[in-house]
Amino acid sequence: MLQVKKVLNNNVLIAIHPSYNEVILTGKGIGFGKKPGENISSEKAEKFFVLKNEKEQQQYKQLLDYVDESFIGLMNECMEKIETRLQIQLNEHIHVGLTDHLYFAVKRIQQGIDIKNPFLNETESAYPKEYSVAMEVVNWLNKKLNIDIPEGEVGFIALHIHSALTNKNLSEINRHTQLINELVQIIEISLNIKIDRKDVNYLRLVHHFHCSIERISEGNIPSEKQxxxxxxxxxxxxxxxxxxxxxxxxMQQKLQKPVPDEEAVYITLHLQRLSKQQ
Incomplete structure (x- = not known):
């Protein structure tokens, strides 16, 4: 049994857990009529999550001030679908980040405002598994909300899923994406070419950059001599x-990490394929 600490709305409450201290319980009507200090079984909840980080707890509580209860319920169902599809428990910060993002994305769509995603192809190439799940999420939300979410949102959702899968900060992932975009611009200027963003050689180069940058950031430097x-x-x-x-x-300057010499070999081969095709 848990003890109710605070009712946030009819479908969400904070409870005291014997092992985890504060936990958030969600479920249809779970908070209705409940009072602080009452006992409640965790089995009554459709979902409970810990949000051990105090800042994330505060952000989630603030989220409930402006996000409709029905949308919170929808997003909890969405998180369960993502976890079932990937067969893994996501880092719980996705409850804050993705809910906030999609709430405002839906509002913009309903107002006829479309935000373009300049890194859509790059995201699909770098994170194909997350992108596929994000596409399923968008199709599901379209049916649930009777709207037409633009394809650009698939890329944004994929990044949130990747962040929750890898426990990486979304801002760090975005910095890496921006670095790759900067590298590509330098390639186009230096080789005097215009790269087709859907070309398979370009997508291979982007995938290589993403993998290399993640390895370098984590200090996982291979020792292959070429x-x-x-x-x-x-x-x-x-x-x-x-x-x-x-x-x-x-890359070294932006990441503040050493880049192995072997990268020159792999990047040269990618560049040669691109320039040859042009």
């Missing part, structure tokens, strides 16, 4: 090889 191949590429494709090193220096 000195012989590096010399061959330096002689055969000097423009792409020199550009690869320029990109590596930018």
């Amino acid at each position: 000195e012989t191949l590096a010399k061959v590429l330096q002689n055969e494709y000097p423009v792409c090889y020199n550009l690869a090193w320029k990109l590596i220096k930018i």
